Amino acid sequence: MRFPNPHTLEQIATIINTKFVGPADFQVLGMNEIHVIQQGEIVFVDHPKYYDKALSSRASVVLINKEVECPEGKALLISDDPFRDFNKLSTYFKPFIKSTSSISESAKIGEGTVIQPNVFIGNNVTIGKDCRIHSNVSIYDNCVIGDNVSIHAGTVLGADAFYYKNRPEGFDKLISCGRVVLEDNVDLGALCTIDKGVTGDTTIGKGSKLDNQVHVGHDTVIGKKCLIASQTGIAGCVIIEDEVTIWGQVGTNSGITIGAKAVIMGQTGVTKSVPGGKSYFGTPIEESREKLKQLAYVKKIPEIIEKLKE
Numbered sequence: 128m129r130f131p132n133p134h135t136l137e138q139i140a141t142i143i144n145t146k147f148v149g150p151a152d153f154q155v156l157g158m159n160e161i162h163v164i165q166q167g168e169i170v171f172v173d174h175p176k177y178y179d180k181a182l183s184s185r186a187s188v189v190l191i192n193k194e195v196e197c198p199e200g201k202a203l204l205i206s207d208d209p210f211r212d213f214n215k216l217s218t219y220f221k222p223f224i225k226s227t228s229s230i231s232e233s234a235k236i237g238e239g240t241v242i243q244p245n246v247f248i249g250n251n252v253t254i255g256k257d258c259r260i261h262s263n264v265s266i267y268d269n270c271v272i273g274d275n276v277s278i279h280a281g282t283v284l285g286a287d288a289f290y291y292k293n294r295p296e297g298f299d300k301l302i303s304c305g306r307v308v309l310e311d312n313v314d315l316g317a318l319c320t321i322d323k324g325v326t327g328d329t330t331i332g333k334g335s336k337l338d339n340q341v342h343v344g345h346d347t348v349i350g351k352k353c354l355i356a357s358q359t360g361i362a363g364c365v366i367i368e369d370e371v372t373i374w375g376q377v378g379t380n381s382g383i384t385i386g387a388k389a390v391i392m393g394q395t396g397v398t399k400s401v402p403g404g405k406s407y408f409g410t411p412i413e414e415s416r417e418k419l420k421q422l423a424y425v426k427k428i429p430e431i432i433e434k435l436k437e
Contacts, residue, residue, distance in 0.1 A: 128157050128158055128159060128217075128220065130155070130156060130157050130158075131220070133154050133156055134155045135154065135155065136151060136152070136188065136204075137152070138155075140204055142215065143215045143216060145190075145204045145205055145206045146204075146205040147202060149188075149201070153187075155202075156168060157169070158170070158220075159326045159327060160327065160364075161180065161186075162346070162364055162382070164184050164185050164186045168186055168187060169188040169189075171189075171190040171213040172190070172192075172209060173191075173209040178195065188202045188204060189203050190206055190209045190213060191203060191204070191205065191209060192205075192207060210292050210299065210301065217302040217303075217326070224268065226249055229246070229247055230246070231248055231250045231252065231268075233252075234248045234251070234254070235252070235254065236248075236254045237256035238256050238257075239256050240255070240257060241258070241260065242260050243259075246261075247265045248266045249268035250268040250269070251268055251269050252267075252270050252271075253271045254272045254276075255272060255273045255276065258275065258278075259276075260277075260278050261278060261280045262280050263281050264279075264282050264283075265285075266278075266284045267283075267286065267307075267323065269285070270306060271307070271308045271309070272284075272309045273311035273312070273313065273333070274312070276312070276313045277314045279315060279318075282316070282320070282321075284307045284309075285323040286322050286323065287302075288301065288322050288344070288345030288346070289344065290325060290345065290363070303322075303323050304325070305327050305329065305345070305346065306323055306324060306327075306329070307323050307330075307331075308328045308330045309321075309330075310330070310332050310333040310334075310351075311334070312333055313331050313332075313337075315331075317339045319342070322363070323345060328348075329343060329344075329345055329347050329348075330348045332349055332352075333352070334352040335350070335351065335352060335354070338356045338359075340357050340358050341355050341357065341358070341359050341360075341361075342360045343361045345363040345364070346364045347361055347362070347367070348365075348367070349367045349371075350367055350368045350369035350370070350371065351370070353369070353373070354372045354373070355372075356373060356374045356375040356377075357375050358376045359375065360377075360378045362379050362380055362382075363381045363382075364381050365379055365381065365382065366384040366385070367384075368385060368387035368389075370387055371386075371387065371388065371390075371391070372391070373391045374390075374391060374393040375393045375394070376393055376394045377396075377397065378395075378397065379396075380397065380398055380399070383400045385397065385403070386404065386405075387404070388403050389402070389405055390415075391407050391408075391412075392407065392415055394410075395407060395410060397412050398410065398412055
């Protein structure tokens with residue numbers, strides 16, 4: 128997420144009441160998660176396991192809970208609770224704005240787009256030309272929808288990321304201030320849920336089609352011309368490359384990549400990244416031919432046991 132205007136390191140430290148290491152006028156352009164961080168932005172880290180990754184990332188500012196040596200060309204914000212202070216910055220730069228109507232006055236809706244009754248469209252939403260939005264769809268603030276997109280009844284775009292920190296008093300939520308972006312010619316079935324990014328975008332690429340009851344987690348990027356069947360659950364921070372086919376009741380781990388033109392057969396658990404151009408099946412996931420051979424061998428076990436008894 129980029130700030131509306133650049134801020135100095137001292138200004139950011141004042142907002143969250145922390146010490147800083149680096150020039151007071153060090154320029155800060157935004158904030159992001161580690162997997163999408165860009166130069167000029169803040170990343171937070173609160174566990175020693177990830178210190179080196181954060182400090183060596185593209186981030187220009189590291190919000191960290193330990194005084195460490197500052198890498199050359201970077202700056203530090205020293206906090207006793209980086210998770211809390213990252214949330215403070217999210218709230219400061221992207222505060223929740225109450226809607227006062229079913230279709231916000233700040234929404235931009237293209238020519239030829241049809242909005243059916245009982246649709247909610249939040250603040251600063253952009254919808255392209257010739258779209259069809261069916262009844263009871265909810266489109267949260269800041270979503271971006273391209274041309275010729277269809278969204279069927281009950282689908283929700285832009286709900287919060289499922290991202291929590293486990294504290295002694297309970298689960299503390301990481302505030303989501305990202306977006307959902309649907310490119311041109313995307314079709315979404317009924318009762319789909321597409322969560323917004325924490326600080327970036329959850330994106331569905333041009334020409335992709337999702338069946339009913341598909342869930343897409345925060346910051347996931349789905350490529351062009353993908354087909355995803357009903358009851359599939361895609362975790363956060365997944366990359367699905369172009370022309371992937373995913374059949375029904377598939378589930379994925381977070382942070383994995385599914386290569387271009389891969390086919391994931393029904394009820395598969397995608398537990399790791401897989402190369403494109405192949406067919407996969409089973410849990411844990413394997414190439415489908417190999418998995419089906421294994422199942423055929425399993426069926427022969429009773430026959431083998433009987434022969435051993437003889």
